[in-house]
Amino acid sequence: xxxxxxxxxxxxxxxxxxxxxxxxxxxxxxxxxxxxxxxxxxxxxxxxxxxxxxxxxxxxxxxxxxxxxxxxxxxxxxxxxxxxxxxxxxxxxxxxxxxxxxxxxxxxxxxxxxxxxxxxxxxxxxxxxxxxxxxxxxxxxxxxxxxxxxxxxxxxxxxxxxxxxxxxxxxxxxxxxxxxxxxxxxxxxxxxxxxxxxxxxxxxxxxxxxxxxxxxxxxxxxxxxxxxxxxxxxxxxxxxxxxxxxxxxxxxxxxxxxxxxxxxxxxxxxxxxxxxxxxxxxxxxxxxxxxxxxxxxxxxxxxxxxxxxxxxxxxxxxxxxxxxxxxxxxxxxxxxxxxxxxxxxxxxxxxxxxxxxxxxxxxxxxxxxxxxxxxxxxxxxxxxxxxxxxxxxxxxxxxxxxxxxxxxxxxxxxxxxxxxxxxxxxxxxxxxxxxxxxxxxxxxxxxxxxxxxxxxxxxxxxxxxxxxxxxxxxxxxxxxxxxxxxxxxxxxxxxxxxxxxxxxxxxxxxxxxxxxxxxxxxxxxxxxxxxxxxxxxxxxxxxxxxxxxxxxxxxxxxxxxxxxxxxxxxxxxxxxxxxxxxxxxxxxxxxxxxxxxxxxxxxxxxxxxxxxxxxxxxxxxxxxxxxxxxxxxxxxxxxxxxxxxxxxxxxxxxxxxxxxxxxxxxxxxxxxxxxxxxxxxxxxxxxxxxxxxxxxxxxxxxxxxxxxxxx
Numbered sequence: 109x110x111x112x113x114x115x116x117x118x119x120x121x122x123x124x125x126x127x128x129x130x131x132x133x134x135x136x137x138x139x140x141x142x143x144x145x146x147x148x149x150x151x152x153x154x155x156x157x158x159x160x161x162x163x164x165x166x167x168x169x170x171x172x173x174x175x176x177x178x179x180x181x182x183x184x185x186x187x188x189x190x191x192x193x194x195x196x197x198x199x200x201x202x203x204x205x206x207x208x209x210x211x212x213x214x215x216x217x218x219x220x221x222x223x224x225x226x227x228x229x230x231x232x233x234x235x236x237x238x239x240x241x242x243x244x245x246x247x248x249x250x251x252x253x254x255x256x257x258x259x260x261x262x263x264x265x266x267x268x269x270x271x272x273x274x275x276x277x278x279x280x281x282x283x284x285x286x287x288x289x290x291x292x293x294x295x296x297x298x299x300x301x302x303x304x305x306x307x308x309x310x311x312x313x314x315x316x317x318x319x320x321x322x323x324x325x326x327x328x329x330x331x332x333x334x335x336x337x338x339x340x341x342x343x344x345x346x347x348x349x350x351x352x353x354x355x356x357x358x359x360x361x362x363x364x365x366x367x368x369x370x371x372x373x374x375x376x377x378x379x380x381x382x383x384x385x386x387x388x389x390x391x392x393x394x395x396x397x398x399x400x401x402x403x404x405x406x407x408x409x410x411x412x413x414x415x416x417x418x419x420x421x422x423x424x425x426x427x428x429x430x431x432x433x434x435x436x437x438x439x440x441x442x443x444x445x446x447x448x449x450x451x452x453x454x455x456x457x458x459x460x461x462x463x464x465x466x467x468x469x470x471x472x473x474x475x476x477x478x479x480x481x482x483x484x485x486x487x488x489x490x491x492x493x494x495x496x497x498x499x500x501x502x503x504x505x506x507x508x509x510x511x512x513x514x515x516x517x518x519x520x521x522x523x524x525x526x527x528x529x530x531x532x533x534x535x536x537x538x539x540x541x542x543x544x545x546x547x548x549x550x551x552x553x554x555x556x557x558x559x560x561x562x563x564x565x566x567x568x569x570x571x572x573x574x575x576x577x578x579x580x581x582x583x584x585x586x587x588x589x590x591x592x593x594x595x596x597x598x599x600x601x602x603x604x605x606x607x608x609x610x611x612x613x614x615x616x617x618x619x620x621x622x623x624x625x626x627x628x629x630x631x632x633x634x635x636x637x638x639x640x641x642x643x644x645x646x647x648x649x650x651x652x653x654x655x656x657x658x659x660x661x662x663x664x665x666x667x668x669x670x671x672x673x674x675x676x677x678x679x680x681x682x683x684x685x686x687x688x689x690x691x692x693x694x695x696x697x698x699x700x701x702x703x704x705x706x707x708x709x710x711x712x713x714x715x716x717x718x719x720x721x722x723x724x725x726x727x728x729x730x731x732x733x734x735x736x737x738x739x740x741x742x743x744x745x746x747x748x749x750x751x752x753x754x755x756x757x758x759x760x761x762x763x764x765x766x767x768x769x770x771x772x773x774x775x776x777x778x779x780x781x782x783x784x785x786x787x788x789x790x791x792x793x794x795x796x797x798x799x800x801x802x803x804x805x806x807x808x809x810x811x812x813x814x815x816x817x818x819x
Contacts (some may be wrong), residue, residue, distance in 0.1 A: 112194040112441070119227065119478070122650075124174060125174060126141040126172070126174055126175070126177035126178075126179040126467060127139040127140075127141045127179055127222070128141065128603040128628040129141050129142070129143065129177075129216070129217050129447070129451065130187065130215060130216075130217025130218070130219075130357075130721070131189075131215070131217070131218075131219075131261050131449070131801040133185070133186065133187070133261070134181070134184055136181050136184075137181055137185045137186075138181070138182050138185035138189075138261070138495050139176050139181055139182075139723070140152055140170060140179060140180060140181075140184075140185075140299075141178070141179035142170065142177070142179070142193060142195075142215065142414065143176055143177050143178075143414065143415060143418065143444045143557070144176070144178055144197070144414045144415050144416075144618065145176030145196050145275040145413055145415045145417075145418050145444075145738050146176075146197055146198065146205055146207070146417060146720045147195045147196065147207060147414070147415065148176075148196050148197045148198075148207075149169060149195070149196045149197070149209075150169070150170045150178035150193060150194070150195050150196075151167045151168060151169050151193065151194045151195075151209075152167070152168045152169075152170060152182050152191055152192075152193060152284070152650060153165050153166070153168075153184070153191060153192045153193065153194055153212060154166045154167075154168065154182075154184075154189065154190070154191050155190040155191065155192075155258055155472075156190070157188065157190055158352075159190075160223065160254065161253070161254045162212075163416070164307055164624050165253065167194065167216070168180075168182050172665075175277065175703040176329065176415070176418070176444070177194070180588060185261060185734045186261065187261055187262060187263035187370070187526075188260065188261065188262075188263075188369075188370065189260070189261040190258040190259070190260055191215070191218075191258065191259050191260075191261070192193040192212040192213060192215070192256065192258055192259060193212070193213040193214070193215055193414070193466060194209045194211070194212060194213065194350075195207055195209065195213060195413050195414055196209040199233075199247050199271075200424050201244040201404065202247070202425055202426050203417070203426055204404075204414050204416050204417040204420075205416065205417060205426075206244075206404065206408065206412055206413065207407060207413060208233040208247060208248065208413060210248065210249055210251045210252065210552065211231075211233055211248060211251075211252045211256075211408045211413050212251075212252050212253050212255075212256050212357060213256075213408070213410050213413045213414060214256065214259055214354065214409060214410040215259045216355075216356060216357075216410055216411060216448055217448075218259030218355055218357065218358055218567070219259075219260065219261065219262040219264070219357055219358055219373065219697070220259070220260040220262045220358045220369035220372060220373055221257040221259060221260065221333045221355050221358045221361060222257060222258045222260050222334065222361070222369050223232075223256075223258055224599050225255065225256060225257065225284065225335040225336070225354070225400075225409070226254070226255040226256075227240070227255075227338050227341045227342075227407075228240075228255060229250060229406065230248075230250040230251065230252045230254075230255045231252050231255055231256065231407040231409065232248055232250075232406075232407055233247070233248055233406065233407075233408035233412070233413065233691055234246055234247060234248055234405070235247070235248045236248070237328055238646075240338055242405075242406070243811070244404065244405065244452040244592050246268060247771045252408075257333075257354070257456070259355075259358075260264070260370075262367040262369060262370055262373050263370060264373070264514070266374060266377045268377075268381060268461065269381070270382055271381050271385075271461060271462055272384065273384065273388050273389065273461065274324070274384060274387045274463070276324045276389055276409075278524070278652060278712065279464065279576060279710040279711075279712045280324060280500075280652055280699060280704070280710060280741060281324050281325060281576070281652045282321075282322055282323050282324045282325070282372055282655070282703075282734065283323075283324075283325045283327050283579065283652060283654040283655070284318060284321070284323040284325065284326050284585060284654070284655050284657060285329070285338050285393075285581075285585060285654055285655070285656050285657060285659035286309075286327070286328060286329070286795050287305060287328070287329045287349070287585070287657065287673065288302075288304070288305070288308075288309055288328055288329070288331060288346075288363045288704070288739075289305075289348075289363060289680075290657065290658075290679050290681055291308075291309055291314060291600045291657055291681055292304055292305070292308035292309060292311070292314050292681075293680040293681075294677075294680050294681060294682055294683055294684075294744065295308070295311075295313060295314060295681070295683055295792035296422070296507070297311070297312075297313025297314070297316075298311045298313050298314055298609040299311070300637070301365060302365050303449075304332075304363070305363055305364055305365040305375070306359075306363055306364055306365070306375045306376050306378070306379040307328075307364075307375055307378065307379065308365070309379055309383075309594070310378065310379040310382035310383055315382065315383065315386045315388070316686070317401045317577055318386070318388055318799055319386060319387075319388075320697060321655075321657070321660060321696060321697055322697070322701065322703075322704055323388060323701055324387070324388065324389060325388065325390070325391050325463065325501070326383065326388060326389070326390055326391065327391040327392075327393060327466055327503075328390065328391070328392055329349055329350055329351030329379060329393050329585060330349065330351055330353065330360070330392075330393050330394065330395055330468075331350070331359055331360050331363060331376070331392060332350075332353050332355060332356055332358065332360065332392075332394065332395070332402060333352050333353070333354045333355035333356045333359065333360050333361065334347065334350045334351070334352045334353050334360060334395075335347070335352060335400045335409075336352070337352060337400075338407070338682075340673055341364075343417060343605060344492075345604075345605075345673040346673060346675050347672065347673065348673055348674055348679060349367035349397050349585060349672045350395075350674055350706045351434075351468060351672075352395075352399075352400045352434070353396075353398075353399055353400055354400045354409065355408070356396070356449070356452040356652050357451075357455050357456075359372055359373060359376045360808050361616065364376070364621075374462060374796060377459075377461070379462055380460055380461050380462060381461070381578075383747065384461065387427060388459075389463035389464065389501070390462045390463055390464075391462070391463060391464040391465060391466055391501055391503065392462050392464075392465050392466070393465075393466045393468060394452075394453070394465050394466070394467060394468065394471060395468045395469075396438060396439060396440070396449045396452075396467065396468075397431075397432045397434075397437060397467075397468060397470075397472035397473060397508065398430075398432040398434040398435065398436050398437055398438060398469075398472075399411055399419075399436060399438065400435060401435075402434065402435030402436060402632060403427075403429065403430070403435035403436055404416065404420075404426065405434075406435055408437075408542055413620065418438065418439070418442050418445065419438060419439060419444075419658065420436050420438060420439055420440070421436075421437040421438070421439045422439075429479075430509075431469075431471075431472050431479075431508045431509050431510035432469055432472055432508060432509060434508045438472075438473075440473050440474075440485070440486075440487045441477065441486075441512065441592065442474065446486060446487050446490065450489065450490055450491075450494065450497070452591060453493070453497055454497060455497050456501055458496065458680075462500070463500055463501060464500045464501025464502060464503065465502060465503065466503040466504075466505065466526075467500070467502070467503065467504050467505060468505055469505055469507065469508040469509075469739040470504035470505050470508075470519070471504075471506060471507055471508040471510065471514040472508040472510070472794035473485070473487055473488070474487065474488050474519075475508075475510065475725065477740070478504075479510065479512075480512065481510075481514050481518065483518055483519060483520045484520070484544070488519075488520060492520060492521075492522065497679050498522065502522060502523050502524065502525065503523070503524045503525070503526065503579055504519045504523050504524070504525045504526070505525075505526050506518065506519055506525045506526060506528075507528070507763045511658065513593050516528055516529055516567055517564075517567030517568055517570070519646035520571060521571055521572070521573050521577070522666050523577070524576070524577050524578070524579050524652060525567075525568070525577060525578065525579060525595065526579050526581060526584070527560075527567065527578045527579055527580055527581070527651065527815050529560070529564060529567060530560045530564060530578065530580045530581065530582075530649070531580075531581055531582055531583075532616070532641060533556045533557055533559075533560045533644045534557070534582050534646065535582060535593070535615075536552060536616060536644070537552065537554070537637055537748075537770055538554075538556045538641040538642055538645065538770070538812070539593065539594065539616060539617065539638055539642070539647075540616050540618065541748075541770065542616040542618070542638070542770075542772065542812050543620075545772045546772065546773075550745075550746070551746065551748065551770075552748075553742070553744070553745070553746060553747040553748060554747060554749070554750045554768060554770055555742050555747075556747050557645075557731065558603075558750065558752065558763055558767070558769075560580070560645075560713075561645070561648075561649045561651050561752060561766065562575070562649075562651060562711075562715045562728060562752075563575025563576075563578055563649070563650035563711060563714065564578045564651065565714050569714065574712055574714065575650040575651050575711050575712065575713075575714060575715075576651060576652055576712055578649075578650075578651035578652065579651065579652045579653075579654050580645050580646055580649055580651040580653050580654065581646070581653070581654040581655075582642050582643075582645075582650065583656045583659055583702070584654070584656055585656065586670070586672075587615045587669050587670075588615050588617055588665070588667070588669050589656065589658065589659055589663050589664060589665055590631040590639060590642060590643070590656065590659035590662075590663075591635075591639065591659070591662045591663060591664050592617065592664055592665055592666075592667055592669070593616075593617045593642070594617065594620060594634075594635040594639055594642075595617075595618075595619055595623075595624060595625075595664065595667070596617055596619050596623060596624060596667040597617060597623060597665060598623070598667070599668070599669040599670070600624075600666055600668055600775075601666030601667075601668050601669065601670055601671075603668060603671075603674060603678060604668065604670065604671070604673055606670075615669055618636045618638075619631075620635050620638070621634070624666075624667060631679050631692045632688070632704065635793060636688060636691075637791060637792065637812060637813065638812070639662070639692060640692075640695055640814075641791050641793035641812065641813065641814050643660075643692075643695060643696060643699060644699060644789065644791050644814045644816070645814060647696075647699040647700055647702075647703055648699065648709055648766060648814075648816055649709075650705065650709070650710070650711040650715070653703075655696070657681060658681040658682075659696075660692065660693050660696035660697075660788075661681065661682070661685060661692065661693055662685075662686075662688065662689040662690050662692050663681055663682060663744050665678050666678060666738065678725050686704075688794070689787065691794050691795045694795055694796055695796055696793065698789060698796035699789060699796075702788050702789060702816060705762075706762055706764050706818065707755055707756075707758060708754045708755070708757050708761065708762065708764050709754070710761055710766055711757070711806075714812065715727050715728035715754070716728075717729070720755050721755065725755050727755050728752065728755070729752075729778045729780070730742075730750060730751070730752060730753075731748075731750065731751040731753065732749065732750065732751070733749040733750075733775055733776070733777045733778070734778055735751070735777075735778035735779060735780050735781060736796055738750065741750060746771075748768075748770030748771050749769050749770065749771060749775050749777065750767075750768050751765060751766070751767050751768075751770065751777065751779070751780060752765070752768075753765050753780055753783065753819070754766075756807060762818050762819065763777065763818075764816060764817065764819060765780070765783060765816070765817040765819050766816050766817075767809055767814070767815040767816075767817070768806075768814055768816065769809040769810065769811065769812065769813050769814070770812060771795070771811065771812070772811050772812060773811050774808055774809065774810055774811055774813075775807065775808070776806050776807070776808055776809075777802055777807055777808075777809045778805060778806045779803065779805060779806075779807065779817075783804060783817075783818040783819055784802045784803065784804045784819065785802065785803060785804075785817030785818055786799045786800055786801065786802050786803070786817060787799065787800040787803060787815060787816075787817055788816045788817060788818050789815065789816050790810070790813065790814075790815045791813045791814045791815070792810035794811045799818065803817070
């Protein structure tokens, strides 16, 4: 934890074991402990509040050492104290040692940060030129004071009142991936001074929208303190998404309406408290696979100057082993690093009351000695057995950029995983295959779509994980929005400074005959149908559905499939809706209402075709267009029409029938014998209708459409 209070006598003590990492408040000051296993000395640097240039710096050496930890009592430290560290030791790049006492370092356990990173040669441990490049052999004597943020000791007391976690079950979970700033920057119902902030996200106007959808959890893009990469700064751009962590225990201050560090901490807690009061859980997207220091030729901000050999994966010549694409990889094989991450996670649960985490590039956290992914890696075992962390939602992004060792479905319980196979299958069936058919090319049958509709047992059937291990999604922050997926054939990333002349495709997208905005009624109708098919499949499938913020509103990024550096109207959610966007919002609300009303759509156990009734009814049955069992017709070339009948999961409950027409022509479909259903939704409708009259026998299903009946 970044700061703690416990009774203790003032003054330094001698002990065999160090105090907890970071700053622990005691009578008369604080015990401070920092890991720097190869250092020769460590100093705590104290600053007066408001001293931007650092002229008031006062240094206090940590004189005790045990097991690589440096620690000691620092008098006068209390809530609000600003501080950094200086570490001296060997400079030997070939051995992975890059100590430089001229560089002020952040405490990895700092509970809040004040100020930002001011990029320049002062931040580098080695001498660099005007482009911030240089040779590691030349040690820099430039002091980084005034160029790095300060750590701040905070008071974590907070009036939580009767706050309780909503305690949602996985079966009822609906995730909503959102960016704190994007969500409310243009929201007309949020006061201007709160837009783009934690307080703005928890404002009643913002919360009302989430409740109207039926969202049970917001999954927030990184809110741990981060900074911007130097190559973006040189171009006058920013890291907008935040996957560039600078402090694992500190909230990102720029997202707060509050201006002082303590106020930032309290505002984040207030956001969680208000969302909990509305019944909405808070899941944080966390980045423990790499840090903002980039490769060893990058800046010295914290971990590199403390002990690069401990914190990062290095080869035999002290070079970074990079499986993240960001220059470095944290080494969770080291017990100090593993503890740092576990302490950070517990900190966010215990001090901020968050309900879970989505782990960015999670495979990097479980790579073992041989660099292969190990589902029983010590870190993953620790998560599963920790009495605090094993009780919250743990979601893995089940890949990284390593050469081998990962595949979707390999994480152990209780992990959920982002299901890229669901994404790819649903996109291909409703977008890529329809495009192929329009051009007279062959398309896929519906077999794999059926697997995804029922929770992806082929991926998550092992270890008794169940269908709710699958986080189903069609879009995420990375890639096209849902609307852009049906509007653009190619990426349009000119604003990023990218050259798009290579004609790169847009993530399996199709513009339906016109690139970008158009007034063509036929193109617009086809796009709308595709949007509804994608949404319908997502929200009616077994598993945990994840919506990307703004997709329910038809949000566009103008064809930009990688707007990580765009903090402007490209990424901000636009709440000024055209009629078709109002229809799409109504469709999303309706589909989620259908999902809530029908437990049979929220399976927690696998659908295997087992008998669930004395009359021989099966939990799931598959039928062709003629109403007869699919049988061997799964193998028919181009079989893109199917019916999925789901038996009720509760006595006297309701069943459901999903009818899929993936062909480009109308199809007469005979409902299975003995089935009478009321049409709950048809993707051929631009706006949802009320439940229809009971139907049986043959019905005409529109081209490329999806229906759900209540049976």
